[in-house]
Amino acid sequence: MSDLLKKYLTTDHSTRIQILRLDESWRTGLAHQDLPPRVAGLLGELAAAAVLLASNIKFDGSVVLQLQGNGPVRLIMVECTADLALRATAHVQESATIPDDASSLQALLNTDGQGRFTVLLDPAGRQEGSTAYQGIVPLEGDTVAQALEYYMKHSEQLDTRLWLAADQTQCAGLLLQRMPGHTAADGVPGSSDTADATWAHCQALADTLKPAELLADTSEALIHKLFWEDDLLAFPDQAVRWHCPCTRERVAGMLRGLGQAEIDSILAEQGHVHIACNFCGKPYEFDAVDCASLFLKPAEHLQAPGSSSIH
Secondary structure (H helix, E strand, O other), X not given: OOOEEEEEEEOOOOEEEEEEEEOHHHHHHHOOOOOOHHHHHHHHHHHHHHHHHXXXXXXXXXXXXXXXXXXXXXXXXXXXXXXXXXXXXEEEOOOOOOOOOOOOHHHHHOOOOOOEEEXXXXXXXXXXXXXXXXXXXXXXXXXXXXXXXXXXXXXXXXXXXXXXXXXXXXXXXXXXEEOOOOOHHHOOOOOHHHHHHHHHHHHHHHOOOOHHHHHHXXXXXXXXXXXXXXXXXXXXXXXXXXXXXXXXXXXXXXXXXXXXXXXXXXXXXXXXXXXXXXXXXXXXXEOHHHHHHHOOOOOOOOOOOOOOOOO
């Protein structure tokens, strides 16, 4: 199975190393999303980053990463749960033409300079009225990796480096993160010198990595290529899967909420109701019979006098 997250730690415990490659789950996620190749690539990079971060959260919930601006691409959003269930979407202006060699992240999302990068940590089972943690920073950098590194540095105060790559069939990423307690700012005597050297060493190795290598080589091959001289502590692999909670029953409930008059109007005009999940793009179709059943009242069961029933 190739859709795996692999986690390592340097022997001095100062630097976390994580690597990821998604094939089947990523193709499943894009199956119903008709995105320009350049946008699919950006979405895949953000998806890889979300998985890399979600694997480290200490609660049952999800990480949501969102790039939002006023360019040809209005929104790129990914959600990944603590057990690495992933979903992702992107919204492109209807009139926008995005060439395959489209320029930087800024040109695609942040033409007015008001773009935002948002990270949401959302615990599962959050009670109504309670708020999830949300961090928002300006959309900085020409790549998804640079935008996220800026957020991690300025909002979370964590030294983090990312190398990301994606296309319409696969996405991949490598994360380096300096562990808390191993910087001079942490105030732990003697802890920072060796950690500084390890951090610099790992970055120098990872900086030799090309995006094409991330997509072409297996995670095992890349870790061996980069860190073959280092003894790394390896952790069990974690499987990643695509999961969007949309169902026909949920869509039916939404249509029911529109009211019978609205549904009848759509049927009169189009002969059926065609709707797609606004997150994953999966299509759902309801014909006249399906729509009629949405508004049927539960049958009343009448019993003749003297009859009996068993409950």
